[in-house]
Amino acid sequence: MSMNVLIVRPDGIGDVLLSLPVATQLRRLAPGATIGFLTSPTVAPLLDRHPDVDYVRTIRFTDPFKELRLAFSQGVEAAIFLKPFRRLMWAAWVAGVPIRVATRYRWYSLLANRHIYEHRSEFSKHESEYNVEMLKGLGLSPQPISPPVLTLTEAERVAGAFRWSGLPSPRVVVHPGGISARRWRLEHYRDLVVTLTDKGYGVVLTGSDQERTEFGKELCGSTALPSGVADHMGHLSMRELMSLIANAHVVVSGATGPAHLAAALGIPTVTLFDPRRNNLPVRWKPLGTGVLLRPDVPTCDKCIGKACPYWDCLDRFTVAQVTAAITKVLSQPSPLTVLHI
Template identity: 60%
Template sequence: MNVLIARPDGIGDLVLALPVAAQLRELIPGVHIGLLASPVAAPLLDHHPDVDYVRAVSLQAPVRDLVKTLSGEIDAVIFLKPFRRLMWAAWLARVPIRVATGFRWQSVLANRWINEHRSGFARHESEYNVGMVKGLGLTPIEASRPRLVVTDSERAQGDRQWGGKAGRRVIIHPGGVSARRWKPEHYRDLANLLARQGYPVILTGSEAERVQFQREVLDGVSLDEGIRNVMGRLSVRELMGLIATSQVVVSGATGPAHMAAALAVPNVSLFDPRRNNLPTRWKPLGRGVLLRPDVPTCEICVGEACSYWDCMDRLTVSNVSMQVAQVIQSTAPLSILHL
């Protein structure tokens, strides 16, 4: 059976789709497993033992390109998120089995439905995802922790990025657009503080994030000599190799946090208090600590109109640096702290 798992959007979303591939490998003898990913995220899947092939496509591609991507002896496609144009393309491509959630108008384009609301945020995204295999007549088993694979050469290349500095290596990733961010100046000050304390620090991010970070907090400001800034200079695979050779990754609720967890590297993750960013649903599935302001959960961020508009500033540079030190020395599972 040839099954395609569709999640062509964010890096973190794709990482949390991997337990579905593990389920299929376990439950269907001889299954051929594909993953439909965005062009940016697709390289994450290289060398993965549960993924036989990868198809990359942009959700903004013309429908004819989407149809072509979903054609070619695919027996079933599982839509982990019901993207309308993608489901329309699968219908046009006549994929025999099309599994999706119910309750949406585009659900009519599927022919197997999982009638479960995710809006309650009662479970982790990976658990919701593995539940989708019920659309193939399977009984889900416990979701495994996502894992990613780096080669020895990628790990060696990542190791060279540290310039021979060993131990207590910290990656700081100030970017991320899907969640309310910790202020860029806090990330800068954290990097400087950790470097003064003797930690080797590397800043990572995309080219767009590099430009924004430079403009907002680095123009006219010097970084400590113990900090290396590689924002905008690494491919996804190179970032994976770098993360694999670090001791902790500090970031917001963004893709590299899930990458780190899948590479068995601890996190210090900074989550905002919005309901659609609840740790119950989106926490990295690994070791470390998740920091969240000790304020009421809100539906949306309304900025200064909110009584707690400064919520993320409650996560101070000093507190985050202390958590970095503790996480490096700990082997405990991820914990959640409200500060």
């Protein structure tokens, strides 16, 4: 197959990472294809120098429609909408992309001309598996999933190692932020950092500038950070975050992008998942090694706040339990284990 194929997934870090198996399988099943990614400017750098991605285009959802249409020009012959964003599907239709692959169950699915009949809302398999199923729209037969892998240059790895200079080992990244997932209480993250440094671990805090503004003062309080902690919240580019994580021994976070980054870089994770149905591990777990913690409460369709008798679901994880999970991961890395606590 000699075709210019654009994979469309312009949202979060984890979403894009779990889309990479589509590019990898497309490279294997159609070696003559040119493979592009349409994603957000924030996430695009993680695709730099990836062997299965030939080019990257970026858009923002707030861009004028003219810009969206241009994203589908310049020789795009097939667009695979891993998530059916209506304006983007409309833009591809207006741009005259010959093959437009999407799921079938929305009214604007008519803007696609090749359909995959699969309800992701059933949460019966992993997001990466749902994604590669979309290759059927190109007449290809999806293969078993290989977890996504990210690439760094030697210079980037050296620069990432330098950010750990002066910190003891083992090295733990603590990422207290996140957008789509519920969060462990900030006091718990603060106490976890203190506990880890008391044990002699080196700790680096990561997060966006927005998360630094939201969490930084509360997390660190009015006192100085303990010895053995470096605060890089709001100071790292995407590639710098990747290089920092690549030099860690474990990454601790909620169900958010850095957990998937760590998995794709071969670094074990300790991940705190909330009990919402749309955050089930069967669909969204990192594809790597480590421990996934999930509160032992009923699965809920959506968070209704303090009216829920399990409102404290994530805060049922104690600092001691999370510390024990970190110790377990450091002492005996193994395929991802799900623990209900």
